[in-house]
Amino acid sequence: MNNGREKAILDMLHQKSSLSVExxxxxxxxxxxxxxxxxxxxVQKGLIIRKRGWISLPGLGIEPLFNQRMKANAELKHTIAAYTADQVCEGEVIALxxxxxxxxxxKELLRKKNxxxxxxxxxxxxxxxxxxLNLYLVGGNLRKTEMSLVGSxxxxxxxxxxxxxxxxxxxGISPDHGPTDFSLEEVEVKRAFVERSRHVTALADSTKIGATSLVKICEFSDIDEIVTNDGVDKSLIKQIPFSGRWVFV
Structure with missing residues (x-):
């Protein structure tokens, strides 16, 4: 579809709770x-929900399926991933x-060594x-929808x-609500990694900038770097109270 029309529809839904096809x-x-x-x-991308001819934004607690999200903005995500992998140095211990x-x-880390x-x-x-690579899968309770391991x-x-x-x-990363995510269980794991890491990099394609989800992950001060796409709205960036390093790729 026309990308400009997609963005316009999403902008309209932020102003009105629902819209009809007509x-x-x-x-x-x-x-x-x-x-x-x-x-x-x-709908396939998980950007909206549709019911009886009307559309609306998903609720804050509705997480689009992994396969839906994988297809959405794939090129933007690949660009961010390629840049980020280049920053990983030999001998480092990293958490994903x-x-x-x-x-x-x-996928990009497959070319790294040691x-x-x-x-x-x-x-x-x-x-x-x-x-x-030396790989450790941290155990826990299986969250089947995301195939992640969570819990105490x-x-x-x-x-x-x-x-x-x-x-x-x-x-999402919004000026008022900070970095947010869908799942309380996964946010608790993210916080644990944040606490034990020397450097925290948030990866957010440009569609995430300005968005808000269910649970706040951490404070902006807990993040050292945010990597996003060069095409992001710079006026929105200026509203976000983040004092760390922005990287536009």
Whole structure:
């Protein structure tokens, strides 16, 4: 679909709680069949929910399926992942979060040598199983929708180690609410990694900037670096009270 139209629809939904196919067709001066095709793509990406001819944004606690998110903004995520992998140095001990951008990062790490990786993501571990890297999968209770391991066992295990870097995924980074994510259980694991890491890098494609999800992860002061896409709205960036390093790739 037209990327400009997708963004406009999302902007409109932030102003109004719901919109109809007819309203959108009239607003954009296009046929309803075109609107329905656009909306089907947005539903597939997990950007909106659709019911009886009306669309709305997902609730803060509704997490799009992993496969839906993997397809959304794939090129942006790959660009972020490629840059981030280049920052990892030989001999480092790093921690990987869960999420689709992190999965892309795991693919990029396949070309690295002599790096130790800790993760609680089956997705990332499955990718890195093809490498010669030292890989540790942190145990815990399986969260099946995300294929992540969470809970007190996970947090207790993390507390026994120290990490050079933690690469953290987010569902949103907003001026008012900070870095947020969908799952309380996963946020607790993220916090454990943040506490034990010398350097924390948040990976957020440009669609995450300005967005808010269910649970606040940490304070902006806990993050050293945010990596996002060069096409992000710079006026929105200026509103975010983050004093660390922004990287635009």
């Amino acid at each position: 309203q959108l067709a009239e607003h954009f001066k296009i046929a309803e069949v075109t609107v329905r095709r656009d909306l089907a793509e947005m 979060d869960v999420g689709t951008t992190i999965a892309e990062l795991a 790096v130790t990786v800790f993760t609680y993501s089956f997705q990332a571990a499955g990718i890195l199983a093809q490498s010669n 066992i996970t947090r207790d295990t993390i507390s026994k180690f120290h990490f050079d870097r933690f690469f953290m995924g987010v569902a």
